[in-house]
Amino acid sequence: MRIGNKALIKELNQSHVFTTIRSHQSISRTQISKVLNLGLSTVTYITEELVEAGLVVENGTAHSTGGRKATLLTFNEDYGYAFGVKIEEDQIIVACTNLNAKILRKETFTYEKETEPSKLLERIILQIKQIIQEMNLPEKKLIGIGMASSGLINQKQGIIIRSTLLGWSNENIREQMCEAFTVPIFIDNNVNAYAKAERQFGYGQGLSDFLCISIGAGVGASLFTNGEVNAGHHGGAGEVGHMVIKQNGYPCHCGQKGCLEMHASERFLEEEGRQTKHLYPDSPLHHTGFTFEQVASAAQSGDALAIGLFEELGKNLGIGVLNCINLLNPSAVIFIGEGLVAQEFFMTYTIDKASDNFFSKAGCEVGFQVSKLGEDAWVQGAALQAIDYWLEHPINEESRLLLS
Ligand SMILES: [Zn+2]
Known part of the structure; x- marks a missing residue:
């Protein structure tokens, strides 16, 4: 935790405003001000910054109840993109998603059971890079990669400790992926990944x-x-x-x-x-x-x-x-x-x-x-690890700040 100061309060307000916009389909500045109990001028100032940064877009106007129509704000889900990867026993699913975890492109490839984990990760890296290239996506808009597999996983270190289904033990997934990408890499158990999707879009x-x-x-x-x-x-x-x-x-x-x-x-x-x-x-x-x-x-x-x-x-x-x-x-x-x-x-x-x-x-x-939710929820949930991290409150020192 960081020591409270003016800059932190500004970041927190910014984060609260942003989270409020993201959790609504669309919302006016006045509504944000009411929801957060924050002065309208502060909200206006913050939203201008968010609009300028491209994280938020103005999207139509609210129904008027007399007086001036209020401009509605929406989270720009296409501000960046993420990847979700599901490692299965005999196949890999790689999906590129927007920041609401909507799948933009999905590829599946099979592999031989004897394939070395490092060789398989090389193929995953290649597949991700190929999708980025084919979709002509700017590399700097990639916000992170989330992966999911069966087994016992150390999320903090990015290691598959043991997966009997895959036959893997002590595979440092993050280390190998980080050699190819500069963005944060996440790995979790696939049930946890699915649960994240369930929280985002499901029950x-x-x-x-x-x-x-x-x-x-x-x-x-x-x-x-x-x-x-x-x-x-x-x-x-x-x-x-x-x-x-x-x-x-x-x-x-x-x-x-x-x-x-x-x-x-x-x-x-x-x-x-x-x-x-x-x-x-x-x-x-x-x-x-x-x-x-x-x-x-x-x-x-x-x-x-x-x-x-x-x-x-x-x-x-x-x-x-x-x-x-x-x-x-x-x-x-x-x-x-x-x-x-x-x-x-x-x-x-x-x-x-x-x-x-x-x-x-x-x-x-x-x-x-x-x-x-259908089959796609596994990879969407995998991607949500990266998306949630990127969007989370700025109280974690290492988290990327929204506008920095
Ligand atoms: Zn048992």
Whole structure:
């Protein structure tokens, strides 16, 4: 924190005015003055600077209620651009976005599993540079690059500590990326990235304490506390997939038995399906695998094995979510992830179970939502790491000042 002085107060006012404009579609100077309880002349002075810098544009006039029409101000989302990168097990998604994380261009490329992390990062760098060149974007308008991957990540140092899915450990992503770019580089867990997008455009808008639970190949979570991602001490808060929910349950790759992930993700469908299918000789699942899509398609046709698997998965997930709610007291739980393709077959059980939490019984309701954001939210959230940093209050010494 910096010592309070005139310059800092000016920066803070500037930042508050800017944040207010950004959080509204469009707003007049008088409205800003009312919202912030700041003198109209100060607001006028600051907004002139912001308009001159190109961060804010004048955009039409407000409906008149008599007297002079007020000019409306809008955040110039095209003032600069950012990149969001999602590192998946077998492919990379690179997206160029504007400052509202709207995707301007997106490229996906696949890679061989044995590819060295440093070689893969070289390809990512090349892809980003190629997009900048092809879109003819001025390099100085690039404000940052945000990346997302599975695994345990040290956000502060920009290191993937361990990702079993990628087979990577102690990869210093930031260091390698910084050799190619001069802008800030960020990396976080992909569930945290998605949660950022959820807060920006989804059900997380306006919420300061909420939980995102992802269901897919595994189970993950991201926790927002006081409007920020709560990363925990090592950066790994949210490993709820390894919360033990069943004594002597299915063995997990983490070394425990009965982890939530082994009883409420695709791993459960595979494991439980394999062990119980002999009881259902007519099930179409004898001839397919046990992915969410495959089991959902069998459930659609009324297959009892598939329907039973989802019922069990839903209840197990509900127990995990209930435990999370009791521990964290979030205002809402938002479900995300590829497992949602089958939500119609399990979500009711999950919400029923989780609704039985301590707080709901005391009349303090917890909201449950199923994310409506699509696949793009992963890379948009990745980019938002860079965008939010760039736009954040100027109380962090190292943060770039709006008009400097
Ligand atoms: Zn585990």
